[in-house]
Amino acid sequence: MMDWGLFLWGGLVTTPMMGGLWCAYHWYHRNAGLADVGFCIGFGLVSLGLGLLAGGEVTHRIVIACLGAGYGFRLGLYIFYARILNATEDPRYQLIRDKIGPKAEWWMFMYFMGQALAIAVFSVPLLVLMANPESTWNWWELAGVCVWFIGVGGETISDYQLMRFRRHAYNQGKTCREGLWRYSRHPNYFFEGVHWCSYVIMSVGLPNAWLTLVGPILMIGALLKVSGIPFAEAQALVSRGDDYREYQRTTNAFIPWFPKEVKR
Template identity: 30%
Template sequence: MNAAAFAANLAATLGVVLAVLLAAFAVGVRTGRHRGVDVAWGLAFAAVALTGYPLSAGHGDAARRALATALVAVWGIRLAGHLWSRARGAPEDPRYARMLARVPPERRTRYALRTVYLLQAALVWFVSLPVQLAQYLPQRLGPLAAVAVVLWLVGIGFEAVGDSQLARFKADPANRGRVMDRGLWRYTRHPNYFGDACVWWALFLLVADQPIGWAVLPAPLLMTWLLAFGSGRPLLERKLAADKPEWAAYAARTSSFLPRPPRRRPVPTDRPRNDP
């Protein structure tokens, strides 16, 4: 691998990520709502892949470059489109509203820039290291690439199907205030987060067939931690627990992350027994 070319790519993608997130920041300041940063999250990943693809021409294997770029671009653009449709015309995301409420109004703009936009820019750049490395590996793809594609399909399938099921559920006025526990949501409380993790482990597999690929293992580990234990699941579940009376029962029977059949409800100890 050409180390100098890869280093130049890292610098270029960092600049692109900053440009996307700073543009989102400008929109957030103008509208007074910062939930658009979630749209920029997916777009920034796609921008990284689409920037690295032409820069890596002549350095990386053509098939590996094309596959890594396509997988990230499709995932990022789909996610951005879905989140944009949800955010259009909606009020501020409660997560960002609570975060910004911690500081005085005169400091909120700088606080949002630092803790929301610049932090997410750093995360995008770091988590995207597997796709950036994949574009510069000169070795031809091996059998592990097929496993990566299958895992990516599982991941984006969970995300897209889960998002669609939830959107239909919320569109029915009869479900107002209720907990979504159908379809994929019957097997995991967060099919979209699980699918997201699968996508990034699939991208890691695109470089795991080479020793240098293991240097970027922290990227999918960090993304999985953020989804399952960091800013993803825990923050969302605290809000759901406060807003939805059915949440406790749903959480007791449904896996928090990895899909599995719902737990059976425990039999009360004072239930009459049918002794012979």
């Protein structure tokens, strides 16, 4: 049975961390990408904590905790390296501050605090899986673990390919079409969605399995309609112009597929 007290615990323990990161952003680093790092690292830490505190069978708790932590720490370290240490602030946040104006700092504070709530919400699929009292693993769970590796592995490959492309000065102003980026304009987002779907597959047959849908619905919805593709595409059109328009005409935005041939 799920312990909803652990849901509240996840949000409470990460609130001070996000507050500290906001202070680092506000007074020192001026890079709102720290909020994304905080979400990922916080999710990883909460995953490990839930593995210790949840009441389900121990093997399930350990495996699910490791999956959640592996996803969170991997992505958090990548964002920290690629967008904090070795890059300027994500243009999405610069655009938001320009639009909001004088109230931008208050909005940023609320955004950082909202990440603590987001960690709690996205931990719900893990709570469902960790409540499993059975010691044996069924085929749905094993299939879900395989999908998890596809999702996290595909996102890792996508991130590495893009980082390698951007590392070379002669690619400045150009669009990455290497590897997975040949088949999707946002393969990292696609595999992020695959990762969240893995928990849904693992939950088949469990009580409260429907609650695992919160992960893919919220994450894929945000990536497609809110903070992911819309902002990324708008910025790409500004920085890469006609080259990116050509990329849009030939390449799927989300689901990988073979590029289209454009008649001239």
